[in-house]
Amino acid sequence: MTVMPSESGGRRLVVVGASWGGLDAVGTVLADLDPDSSPPVAVAQHRADLGEDALARALQGRTRMRVVEAHDKAAIEPGAVYLAPPDYHLLVEDGHFALSLEPPVRYSRPSIDALFESAADVYGESVVAVLLTGANDDGTRGMRAVKRAGGLALVQDPSTAVRPEMPASAIAAGLADRVLGLPAIAAAINDLGAAV
Amino acid sequence: MTRGELEKLELRLLLDAVHQHYGYDFRDYARSSLRRRIWRRVAEEGLQTISGLQERVLHDPEAMERLLLDMSISVTSMFRDPSFFAALREKVVPMLRTYPFVRIWNAGCATGEETYSLAILLREEGMGDRVRIYATDMNDTVLRRAKEGVFSLERMQDYTRDYIRGGGQAAFSDYYKAFGDRVRFDPTLAETMVFARHNLVTDVRFNEFHLIICRNVMIYFDQALQDRVHGLLYDSLVRFGTLALGHKESIRFTTHADAYVELDPQEKIFRRAA
Numbered sequence: 320m321t322v323m324p325s326e327s328g329g330r331r332l333v334v335v336g337a338s339w340g341g342l343d344a345v346g347t348v349l350a351d352l353d354p355d356s357s358p359p360v361a362v363a364q365h366r367a368d369l370g371e372d373a374l375a376r377a378l379q380g381r382t383r384m385r386v387v388e389a390h391d392k393a394a395i396e397p398g399a400v401y402l403a404p405p406d407y408h409l410l411v412e413d414g415h416f417a418l419s420l421e422p423p424v425r426y427s428r429p430s431i432d433a434l435f436e437s438a439a440d441v442y443g444e445s446v447v448a449v450l451l452t453g454a455n456d457d458g459t460r461g462m463r464a465v466k467r468a469g470g471l472a473l474v475q476d477p478s479t480a481v482r483p484e485m486p487a488s489a490i491a492a493g494l495a496d497r498v499l500g501l502p503a504i505a506a507a508i509n510d511l512g513a514a515v
Numbered sequence: 516m517t518r519g520e521l522e523k524l525e526l527r528l529l530l531d532a533v534h535q536h537y538g539y540d541f542r543d544y545a546r547s548s549l550r551r552r553i554w555r556r557v558a559e560e561g562l563q564t565i566s567g568l569q570e571r572v573l574h575d576p577e578a579m580e581r582l583l584l585d586m587s588i589s590v591t592s593m594f595r596d597p598s599f600f601a602a603l604r605e606k607v608v609p610m611l612r613t614y615p616f617v618r619i620w621n622a623g624c625a626t627g628e629e630t631y632s633l634a635i636l637l638r639e640e641g642m643g644d645r646v647r648i649y650a651t652d653m654n655d656t657v658l659r660r661a662k663e664g665v666f667s668l669e670r671m672q673d674y675t676r677d678y679i680r681g682g683g684q685a686a687f688s689d690y691y692k693a694f695g696d697r698v699r700f701d702p703t704l705a706e707t708m709v710f711a712r713h714n715l716v717t718d719v720r721f722n723e724f725h726l727i728i729c730r731n732v733m734i735y736f737d738q739a740l741q742d743r744v745h746g747l748l749y750d751s752l753v754r755f756g757t758l759a760l761g762h763k764e765s766i767r768f769t770t771h772a773d774a775y776v777e778l779d780p781q782e783k784i785f786r787r788a789a
Protein backbone atom coordinates (compact mmCIF):
# COMPACT_ATOMS: atom_id res chain seq x y z
CA MET A 320 0.00 0.00 0.00
CA THR A 321 1.31 3.43 -0.85
CA VAL A 322 1.25 6.09 1.77
CA MET A 323 0.69 9.59 0.50
CA PRO A 324 3.15 12.05 1.99
CA SER A 325 1.54 14.93 3.79
CA GLU A 326 1.11 16.88 6.96
CA SER A 327 -2.33 15.80 8.05
CA GLY A 328 -3.26 12.58 6.40
CA GLY A 329 -2.71 14.04 2.95
CA ARG A 330 -5.30 13.48 0.33
CA ARG A 331 -6.58 10.56 2.26
CA LEU A 332 -10.21 10.38 3.23
CA VAL A 333 -11.88 8.32 5.92
CA VAL A 334 -15.48 7.33 5.26
CA VAL A 335 -17.57 5.92 8.08
CA GLY A 336 -20.87 4.06 7.89
CA ALA A 337 -23.01 3.35 10.92
CA SER A 338 -26.61 2.45 11.60
CA TRP A 339 -28.36 1.07 14.69
CA GLY A 340 -26.23 1.96 17.73
CA GLY A 341 -24.08 4.18 15.56
CA LEU A 342 -24.31 7.45 17.45
CA ASP A 343 -22.33 6.07 20.36
CA ALA A 344 -19.97 4.01 18.21
CA VAL A 345 -19.13 6.94 15.94
CA GLY A 346 -18.66 9.12 19.02
CA THR A 347 -16.25 6.62 20.54
CA VAL A 348 -14.11 6.51 17.39
CA LEU A 349 -14.12 10.29 16.96
CA ALA A 350 -13.23 10.82 20.62
CA ASP A 351 -9.79 9.34 20.07
CA LEU A 352 -9.00 10.98 16.74
CA ASP A 353 -6.15 13.43 16.68
CA PRO A 354 -6.98 16.48 14.53
CA ASP A 355 -3.29 16.86 13.75
CA SER A 356 -2.92 13.44 12.22
CA SER A 357 -6.34 12.14 11.25
CA PRO A 358 -7.42 12.62 7.63
CA PRO A 359 -10.81 14.27 7.09
CA VAL A 360 -13.74 12.03 7.98
CA ALA A 361 -17.13 11.69 6.26
CA VAL A 362 -19.93 9.93 8.11
CA ALA A 363 -23.15 8.38 6.85
CA GLN A 364 -25.25 7.53 9.86
CA HIS A 365 -28.75 6.16 9.38
CA ARG A 366 -31.05 7.81 11.80
CA ALA A 367 -34.47 8.87 12.73
CA ASP A 368 -34.55 12.58 12.04
CA LEU A 369 -32.97 14.09 15.13
CA GLY A 370 -33.58 17.55 13.81
CA GLU A 371 -31.22 19.98 12.20
CA ASP A 372 -27.63 19.71 13.42
CA ALA A 373 -28.56 17.62 16.48
CA LEU A 374 -26.19 14.81 15.57
CA ALA A 375 -23.37 17.27 14.90
CA ARG A 376 -23.87 18.85 18.30
CA ALA A 377 -23.97 15.49 20.06
CA LEU A 378 -20.76 14.35 18.41
CA GLN A 379 -18.95 17.67 18.76
CA GLY A 380 -19.13 17.23 22.51
CA ARG A 381 -16.94 14.16 22.27
CA THR A 382 -14.11 15.04 19.90
CA ARG A 383 -11.40 17.57 19.16
CA MET A 384 -12.13 17.26 15.45
CA ARG A 385 -14.42 19.96 14.02
CA VAL A 386 -17.85 18.37 13.41
CA VAL A 387 -20.18 19.84 10.79
CA GLU A 388 -23.16 18.77 8.75
CA ALA A 389 -21.88 18.71 5.19
CA HIS A 390 -23.11 21.43 2.88
CA ASP A 391 -23.30 20.90 -0.83
CA LYS A 392 -19.87 21.55 -2.41
CA ALA A 393 -18.19 21.95 0.99
CA ALA A 394 -14.42 21.57 0.68
CA ILE A 395 -12.93 18.50 2.33
CA GLU A 396 -10.52 19.89 4.90
CA PRO A 397 -8.20 18.25 7.42
CA GLY A 398 -9.25 18.13 11.04
CA ALA A 399 -12.93 18.01 10.16
CA VAL A 400 -15.74 15.48 10.39
CA TYR A 401 -18.55 15.85 7.83
CA LEU A 402 -21.93 14.32 8.53
CA ALA A 403 -24.48 13.41 5.89
CA PRO A 404 -27.45 15.71 6.51
CA PRO A 405 -30.69 13.91 7.37
CA ASP A 406 -32.47 12.67 4.27
CA TYR A 407 -29.69 13.48 1.78
CA HIS A 408 -27.09 11.22 0.26
CA LEU A 409 -23.57 12.42 0.96
CA LEU A 410 -21.34 11.92 -2.08
CA VAL A 411 -17.64 12.55 -2.58
CA GLU A 412 -16.22 14.58 -5.45
CA ASP A 413 -12.63 15.61 -6.00
CA GLY A 414 -11.77 17.72 -2.95
CA HIS A 415 -15.35 18.46 -1.94
CA PHE A 416 -18.73 16.92 -1.23
CA ALA A 417 -21.97 16.86 -3.19
CA LEU A 418 -25.44 16.15 -1.84
CA SER A 419 -28.20 14.31 -3.60
CA LEU A 420 -31.89 13.55 -3.12
CA GLU A 421 -31.84 10.42 -5.22
CA PRO A 422 -34.31 7.89 -3.85
CA PRO A 423 -33.16 5.89 -0.84
CA VAL A 424 -30.70 3.15 -1.78
CA ARG A 425 -31.93 -0.11 -0.28
CA TYR A 426 -34.20 1.82 2.07
CA SER A 427 -31.52 4.23 3.27
CA ARG A 428 -30.88 7.93 2.76
CA PRO A 429 -28.15 8.69 3.54
CA SER A 430 -26.82 5.50 2.02
CA ILE A 431 -23.51 4.11 3.24
CA ASP A 432 -23.01 2.32 -0.08
CA ALA A 433 -23.41 5.59 -1.99
CA LEU A 434 -20.88 7.38 0.23
CA PHE A 435 -18.33 4.56 0.02
CA GLU A 436 -18.72 4.03 -3.74
CA SER A 437 -18.32 7.70 -4.57
CA ALA A 438 -15.30 7.95 -2.26
CA ALA A 439 -13.69 4.89 -3.85
CA ASP A 440 -14.30 6.36 -7.27
CA VAL A 441 -12.47 9.60 -6.54
CA TYR A 442 -9.96 8.77 -3.80
CA GLY A 443 -9.17 5.22 -4.90
CA GLU A 444 -6.47 3.62 -2.78
CA SER A 445 -6.41 6.65 -0.48
CA VAL A 446 -9.81 5.81 0.98
CA VAL A 447 -10.14 4.26 4.39
CA ALA A 448 -13.63 2.87 4.87
CA VAL A 449 -14.90 2.11 8.35
CA LEU A 450 -18.05 0.06 8.87
CA LEU A 451 -19.61 0.07 12.31
CA THR A 452 -22.64 -1.30 14.13
CA GLY A 453 -25.94 -1.81 12.31
CA ALA A 454 -28.81 -4.18 11.69
CA ASN A 455 -28.79 -4.34 7.89
CA ASP A 456 -26.27 -4.86 5.13
CA ASP A 457 -25.78 -1.30 3.91
CA GLY A 458 -22.07 -0.69 3.36
CA THR A 459 -21.15 -4.11 2.00
CA ARG A 460 -21.47 -3.06 -1.64
CA GLY A 461 -19.63 0.13 -0.85
CA MET A 462 -16.83 -1.83 0.83
CA ARG A 463 -16.52 -3.92 -2.30
CA ALA A 464 -15.98 -0.75 -4.34
CA VAL A 465 -13.40 0.48 -1.82
CA LYS A 466 -11.51 -2.80 -1.95
CA ARG A 467 -11.63 -2.91 -5.73
CA ALA A 468 -10.11 0.58 -5.80
CA GLY A 469 -7.32 -0.54 -3.49
CA GLY A 470 -8.55 1.24 -0.35
CA LEU A 471 -8.38 0.05 3.22
CA ALA A 472 -11.38 -1.62 4.90
CA LEU A 473 -11.70 -1.44 8.68
CA VAL A 474 -14.67 -3.23 10.17
CA GLN A 475 -15.92 -3.16 13.73
CA ASP A 476 -15.63 -6.50 15.50
CA PRO A 477 -19.29 -7.63 15.45
CA SER A 478 -18.97 -9.02 18.97
CA THR A 479 -18.39 -5.46 20.20
CA ALA A 480 -21.25 -3.93 18.19
CA VAL A 481 -24.72 -3.03 19.46
CA ARG A 482 -26.01 -4.74 16.33
CA PRO A 483 -23.61 -7.15 14.58
CA GLU A 484 -25.36 -7.64 11.20
CA MET A 485 -23.84 -4.77 9.25
CA PRO A 486 -20.17 -5.39 10.06
CA ALA A 487 -20.73 -9.15 9.89
CA SER A 488 -22.10 -8.79 6.37
CA ALA A 489 -18.92 -7.11 5.11
CA ILE A 490 -16.74 -9.65 6.91
CA ALA A 491 -18.71 -12.57 5.47
CA ALA A 492 -18.19 -11.10 2.00
CA GLY A 493 -14.45 -11.29 2.64
CA LEU A 494 -14.01 -7.53 2.43
CA ALA A 495 -12.46 -6.64 5.79
CA ASP A 496 -8.74 -5.88 5.93
CA ARG A 497 -8.90 -5.61 9.68
CA VAL A 498 -11.59 -6.47 12.21
CA LEU A 499 -11.14 -4.24 15.24
CA GLY A 500 -12.71 -2.85 18.39
CA LEU A 501 -13.60 0.85 18.38
CA PRO A 502 -10.45 2.14 20.15
CA ALA A 503 -8.26 0.16 17.76
CA ILE A 504 -10.11 1.66 14.78
CA ALA A 505 -9.36 5.16 16.06
CA ALA A 506 -5.72 4.22 16.61
CA ALA A 507 -5.45 2.81 13.09
CA ILE A 508 -6.80 6.08 11.65
CA ASN A 509 -4.39 8.20 13.70
CA ASP A 510 -1.53 6.00 12.51
CA LEU A 511 -2.31 6.84 8.89
CA GLY A 512 -1.31 10.43 9.38
CA ALA A 513 1.69 9.60 11.53
CA ALA A 514 3.13 7.13 9.01
CA VAL A 515 4.73 9.57 6.61
CA MET B 516 -6.31 2.71 -20.70
CA THR B 517 -7.61 1.76 -17.24
CA ARG B 518 -11.23 0.86 -16.58
CA GLY B 519 -11.75 4.20 -14.89
CA GLU B 520 -10.32 6.15 -17.82
CA LEU B 521 -12.42 4.18 -20.27
CA GLU B 522 -15.51 4.92 -18.23
CA LYS B 523 -14.68 8.63 -18.21
CA LEU B 524 -14.36 8.56 -21.99
CA GLU B 525 -17.67 6.75 -22.47
CA LEU B 526 -19.39 9.13 -20.10
CA ARG B 527 -18.08 12.16 -21.94
CA LEU B 528 -19.18 10.74 -25.28
CA LEU B 529 -22.65 9.99 -23.93
CA LEU B 530 -23.08 13.48 -22.52
CA ASP B 531 -21.84 15.04 -25.76
CA ALA B 532 -24.23 12.89 -27.75
CA VAL B 533 -27.20 13.80 -25.54
CA HIS B 534 -26.27 17.46 -25.75
CA GLN B 535 -25.87 17.52 -29.51
CA HIS B 536 -28.87 15.41 -30.34
CA TYR B 537 -31.39 16.46 -27.70
CA GLY B 538 -30.02 19.76 -26.38
CA TYR B 539 -29.88 18.72 -22.73
CA ASP B 540 -26.54 19.69 -21.31
CA PHE B 541 -25.45 17.52 -18.39
CA ARG B 542 -21.76 17.91 -19.07
CA ASP B 543 -21.17 20.04 -16.00
CA TYR B 544 -23.37 18.17 -13.58
CA ALA B 545 -21.66 16.88 -10.44
CA ARG B 546 -19.99 13.60 -11.37
CA SER B 547 -20.76 11.53 -8.31
CA SER B 548 -24.49 11.49 -8.62
CA LEU B 549 -24.45 11.70 -12.43
CA ARG B 550 -22.49 8.43 -12.61
CA ARG B 551 -24.86 6.71 -10.22
CA ARG B 552 -27.87 7.67 -12.29
CA ILE B 553 -26.29 6.75 -15.61
CA TRP B 554 -25.27 3.33 -14.33
CA ARG B 555 -28.74 2.84 -12.91
CA ARG B 556 -30.21 3.54 -16.35
CA VAL B 557 -27.66 1.20 -17.98
CA ALA B 558 -28.80 -1.57 -15.64
CA GLU B 559 -32.52 -0.84 -16.02
CA GLU B 560 -32.25 -0.92 -19.79
CA GLY B 561 -30.61 -4.33 -19.55
CA LEU B 562 -27.36 -2.98 -20.99
CA GLN B 563 -23.73 -3.54 -20.04
CA THR B 564 -21.93 -0.32 -20.84
CA ILE B 565 -22.36 3.44 -21.02
CA SER B 566 -21.58 3.19 -24.74
CA GLY B 567 -24.53 0.83 -25.04
CA LEU B 568 -26.73 3.43 -23.41
CA GLN B 569 -25.43 6.05 -25.82
CA GLU B 570 -26.52 3.97 -28.79
CA ARG B 571 -29.93 3.36 -27.27
CA VAL B 572 -30.77 6.96 -26.40
CA LEU B 573 -29.58 8.24 -29.78
CA HIS B 574 -31.88 5.87 -31.64
CA ASP B 575 -34.80 5.65 -29.22
CA PRO B 576 -36.30 8.94 -27.97
CA GLU B 577 -38.31 7.05 -25.37
CA ALA B 578 -35.10 5.78 -23.81
CA MET B 579 -33.99 9.42 -23.69
CA GLU B 580 -37.23 10.28 -21.85
CA ARG B 581 -36.42 7.63 -19.28
CA LEU B 582 -32.87 8.85 -18.89
CA LEU B 583 -34.16 12.40 -18.51
CA LEU B 584 -36.47 11.29 -15.71
CA ASP B 585 -33.52 9.66 -13.95
CA MET B 586 -31.48 12.82 -14.38
CA SER B 587 -34.28 14.91 -12.94
CA ILE B 588 -34.45 13.39 -9.47
CA SER B 589 -37.77 15.13 -9.07
CA VAL B 590 -38.16 14.13 -5.42
CA THR B 591 -40.19 16.82 -3.67
CA SER B 592 -42.96 17.46 -1.18
CA MET B 593 -45.28 20.19 0.06
CA PHE B 594 -43.93 22.52 2.74
CA ARG B 595 -40.64 20.66 2.68
CA ASP B 596 -38.56 22.16 5.49
CA PRO B 597 -41.45 23.88 7.31
CA SER B 598 -39.08 26.32 9.00
CA PHE B 599 -38.26 27.69 5.56
CA PHE B 600 -41.90 28.49 4.89
CA ALA B 601 -42.24 30.07 8.32
CA ALA B 602 -39.25 32.28 7.50
CA LEU B 603 -40.81 33.23 4.16
CA ARG B 604 -43.90 34.44 6.00
CA GLU B 605 -41.98 36.36 8.62
CA LYS B 606 -39.08 37.81 6.71
CA VAL B 607 -39.83 37.84 3.02
CA VAL B 608 -43.56 38.52 2.71
CA PRO B 609 -43.26 41.91 4.48
CA MET B 610 -40.83 43.00 1.77
CA LEU B 611 -42.99 41.63 -1.02
CA ARG B 612 -45.91 43.65 0.33
CA THR B 613 -44.08 46.84 -0.56
CA TYR B 614 -44.51 46.09 -4.28
CA PRO B 615 -47.83 46.65 -6.06
CA PHE B 616 -47.36 43.43 -8.02
CA VAL B 617 -44.97 40.59 -7.29
CA ARG B 618 -43.26 38.18 -9.67
CA ILE B 619 -41.81 34.98 -8.21
CA TRP B 620 -39.68 32.41 -9.99
CA ASN B 621 -39.89 28.87 -8.68
CA ALA B 622 -36.98 27.35 -10.60
CA GLY B 623 -36.77 23.55 -10.67
CA CYS B 624 -40.36 23.18 -9.46
CA ALA B 625 -40.49 19.44 -10.25
CA THR B 626 -44.07 18.13 -9.86
CA GLY B 627 -45.34 21.36 -8.33
CA GLU B 628 -45.67 20.61 -4.62
CA GLU B 629 -43.42 23.53 -3.76
CA THR B 630 -45.37 25.83 -6.09
CA TYR B 631 -48.71 24.96 -4.49
CA SER B 632 -47.20 25.44 -1.03
CA LEU B 633 -46.11 28.92 -2.07
CA ALA B 634 -49.49 29.79 -3.56
CA ILE B 635 -51.25 28.73 -0.34
CA LEU B 636 -48.86 30.73 1.79
CA LEU B 637 -49.26 33.85 -0.33
CA ARG B 638 -53.04 33.58 -0.31
CA GLU B 639 -53.04 33.33 3.47
CA GLU B 640 -50.84 36.40 3.64
CA GLY B 641 -53.40 38.26 1.57
CA MET B 642 -51.22 38.49 -1.52
CA GLY B 643 -53.05 35.99 -3.71
CA ASP B 644 -54.38 38.55 -6.15
CA ARG B 645 -51.19 40.46 -6.78
CA VAL B 646 -48.63 37.81 -7.37
CA ARG B 647 -47.62 35.60 -10.25
CA ILE B 648 -45.51 32.50 -9.73
CA TYR B 649 -43.47 31.39 -12.73
CA ALA B 650 -42.80 27.72 -12.09
CA THR B 651 -40.22 26.17 -14.38
CA ASP B 652 -38.39 22.91 -14.84
CA MET B 653 -36.30 21.35 -17.60
CA ASN B 654 -38.48 18.25 -17.65
CA ASP B 655 -41.83 18.32 -19.49
CA THR B 656 -43.07 15.15 -17.86
CA VAL B 657 -42.89 16.54 -14.34
CA LEU B 658 -44.30 19.88 -15.53
CA ARG B 659 -47.36 18.16 -16.94
CA ARG B 660 -48.01 16.65 -13.55
CA ALA B 661 -47.40 19.97 -11.84
CA LYS B 662 -50.05 21.63 -14.02
CA GLU B 663 -52.67 19.10 -12.97
CA GLY B 664 -52.34 19.97 -9.30
CA VAL B 665 -53.15 16.39 -8.41
CA PHE B 666 -51.21 14.73 -5.62
CA SER B 667 -51.39 11.50 -3.69
CA LEU B 668 -53.90 11.36 -0.83
CA GLU B 669 -51.52 9.20 1.17
CA ARG B 670 -49.14 12.11 1.70
CA MET B 671 -51.71 14.61 2.96
CA GLN B 672 -51.18 13.70 6.60
CA ASP B 673 -47.49 14.61 6.43
CA TYR B 674 -48.25 17.70 4.37
CA THR B 675 -50.86 18.85 6.90
CA ARG B 676 -48.32 18.53 9.69
CA ASP B 677 -45.68 20.45 7.75
CA TYR B 678 -48.21 23.07 6.65
CA ILE B 679 -49.00 23.78 10.29
CA ARG B 680 -45.32 23.80 11.26
CA GLY B 681 -44.74 26.24 8.44
CA GLY B 682 -47.22 28.68 9.98
CA GLY B 683 -50.36 27.52 8.17
CA GLN B 684 -53.43 29.34 9.40
CA ALA B 685 -56.40 27.41 8.01
CA ALA B 686 -57.64 23.85 7.76
CA PHE B 687 -55.31 22.32 5.21
CA SER B 688 -58.04 20.04 3.90
CA ASP B 689 -59.95 23.11 2.71
CA TYR B 690 -57.43 23.45 -0.08
CA TYR B 691 -58.10 20.14 -1.79
CA LYS B 692 -60.77 17.59 -2.68
CA ALA B 693 -60.10 13.90 -2.50
CA PHE B 694 -61.03 11.54 -5.33
CA GLY B 695 -60.03 7.93 -4.90
CA ASP B 696 -56.47 7.77 -3.65
CA ARG B 697 -55.64 11.21 -4.97
CA VAL B 698 -56.50 14.82 -4.26
CA ARG B 699 -57.03 17.79 -6.53
CA PHE B 700 -55.95 21.16 -5.20
CA ASP B 701 -58.26 24.17 -5.42
CA PRO B 702 -57.96 25.22 -9.08
CA THR B 703 -58.11 28.91 -8.15
CA LEU B 704 -54.66 28.46 -6.57
CA ALA B 705 -53.31 27.64 -10.03
CA GLU B 706 -54.59 30.98 -11.36
CA THR B 707 -51.51 32.64 -9.92
CA MET B 708 -49.15 30.12 -11.57
CA VAL B 709 -47.52 29.97 -14.96
CA PHE B 710 -45.78 26.69 -15.77
CA ALA B 711 -43.13 26.65 -18.43
CA ARG B 712 -40.18 24.62 -19.54
CA HIS B 713 -36.92 26.35 -18.77
CA ASN B 714 -33.47 24.85 -18.53
CA LEU B 715 -31.19 26.70 -16.12
CA VAL B 716 -28.13 25.51 -18.00
CA THR B 717 -29.08 26.29 -21.58
CA ASP B 718 -31.87 28.90 -21.45
CA VAL B 719 -31.55 32.59 -20.75
CA ARG B 720 -33.10 35.13 -18.44
CA PHE B 721 -36.79 35.64 -19.25
CA ASN B 722 -38.08 38.12 -16.69
CA GLU B 723 -37.14 40.08 -13.59
CA PHE B 724 -38.29 38.74 -10.24
CA HIS B 725 -38.76 39.96 -6.70
CA LEU B 726 -38.21 36.49 -5.29
CA ILE B 727 -36.47 33.45 -6.75
CA ILE B 728 -36.82 30.08 -5.08
CA CYS B 729 -34.40 27.48 -6.39
CA ARG B 730 -34.10 24.67 -3.88
CA ASN B 731 -32.29 21.37 -4.27
CA VAL B 732 -31.65 21.92 -7.95
CA MET B 733 -28.13 23.27 -8.07
CA ILE B 734 -26.83 20.51 -5.80
CA TYR B 735 -26.69 18.45 -9.01
CA PHE B 736 -24.38 20.96 -10.69
CA ASP B 737 -20.62 21.12 -10.31
CA GLN B 738 -19.06 24.25 -8.86
CA ALA B 739 -18.37 25.97 -12.18
CA LEU B 740 -21.91 25.39 -13.40
CA GLN B 741 -23.31 26.59 -10.10
CA ASP B 742 -21.38 29.80 -10.53
CA ARG B 743 -22.78 30.24 -14.02
CA VAL B 744 -26.36 29.58 -12.97
CA HIS B 745 -25.94 31.90 -10.00
CA GLY B 746 -25.12 34.53 -12.59
CA LEU B 747 -28.43 33.86 -14.34
CA LEU B 748 -30.36 34.01 -11.07
CA TYR B 749 -28.63 37.19 -10.01
CA ASP B 750 -29.39 38.84 -13.34
CA SER B 751 -33.02 37.75 -13.00
CA LEU B 752 -33.56 39.50 -9.66
CA VAL B 753 -34.69 43.08 -9.16
CA ARG B 754 -32.41 45.23 -7.03
CA PHE B 755 -32.70 44.03 -3.43
CA GLY B 756 -34.60 41.00 -4.69
CA THR B 757 -34.60 37.80 -2.62
CA LEU B 758 -33.02 34.44 -3.41
CA ALA B 759 -33.85 31.25 -1.53
CA LEU B 760 -31.82 28.06 -1.77
CA GLY B 761 -32.15 24.63 -0.19
CA HIS B 762 -31.21 24.06 3.45
CA LYS B 763 -27.87 22.45 2.66
CA GLU B 764 -26.84 24.73 -0.18
CA SER B 765 -24.32 27.42 0.39
CA ILE B 766 -23.63 30.58 -1.47
CA ARG B 767 -20.26 30.83 0.28
CA PHE B 768 -18.62 28.43 -2.15
CA THR B 769 -19.75 30.38 -5.20
CA THR B 770 -18.42 33.46 -6.95
CA HIS B 771 -21.63 35.27 -5.98
CA ALA B 772 -21.02 35.16 -2.24
CA ASP B 773 -20.49 38.93 -2.06
CA ALA B 774 -23.45 39.86 -4.24
CA TYR B 775 -25.90 39.05 -1.46
CA VAL B 776 -26.52 39.77 2.19
CA GLU B 777 -27.93 37.03 4.39
CA LEU B 778 -31.55 37.53 5.38
CA ASP B 779 -31.75 34.21 7.17
CA PRO B 780 -28.55 32.16 7.15
CA GLN B 781 -30.21 29.07 8.57
CA GLU B 782 -32.93 29.05 5.94
CA LYS B 783 -30.57 30.07 3.14
CA ILE B 784 -32.51 33.20 2.26
CA PHE B 785 -30.42 35.96 0.68
CA ARG B 786 -31.06 39.46 -0.52
CA ARG B 787 -29.37 41.05 -3.49
CA ALA B 788 -26.95 43.59 -2.04
CA ALA B 789 -27.78 46.17 -4.69
Ligand SMILES: C[S@@+](CC[C@H](N)C(=O)[O-])C[C@H]1O[C@@H](n2cnc3c(N)ncnc32)[C@H](O)[C@@H]1O
Nearest residue numbers: 587589591623625652653714715716730731732
Ligand atom coordinates in the same frame (compact mmCIF):
# COMPACT_ATOMS: atom_id res chain seq x y z
C1 LIG C 1 -35.02 17.49 -6.28
S1 LIG C 1 -36.06 18.40 -7.39
C2 LIG C 1 -36.37 19.86 -6.45
C3 LIG C 1 -37.83 20.14 -6.26
C4 LIG C 1 -38.16 21.28 -5.32
N1 LIG C 1 -37.51 22.50 -5.71
C5 LIG C 1 -37.82 20.91 -3.90
O1 LIG C 1 -36.82 21.35 -3.37
O2 LIG C 1 -38.58 20.15 -3.31
C6 LIG C 1 -34.91 18.90 -8.66
C7 LIG C 1 -35.60 19.41 -9.94
O3 LIG C 1 -34.65 20.19 -10.68
C8 LIG C 1 -34.88 19.99 -12.04
N2 LIG C 1 -33.67 20.33 -12.81
C9 LIG C 1 -32.49 19.67 -12.85
N3 LIG C 1 -31.65 20.27 -13.71
C10 LIG C 1 -32.32 21.35 -14.20
C11 LIG C 1 -31.98 22.36 -15.14
N4 LIG C 1 -30.79 22.37 -15.74
N5 LIG C 1 -32.88 23.34 -15.39
C12 LIG C 1 -34.10 23.32 -14.79
N6 LIG C 1 -34.49 22.38 -13.90
C13 LIG C 1 -33.60 21.39 -13.62
C14 LIG C 1 -35.24 18.52 -12.14
O4 LIG C 1 -35.96 18.23 -13.34
C15 LIG C 1 -36.07 18.31 -10.86
O5 LIG C 1 -37.44 18.42 -11.12
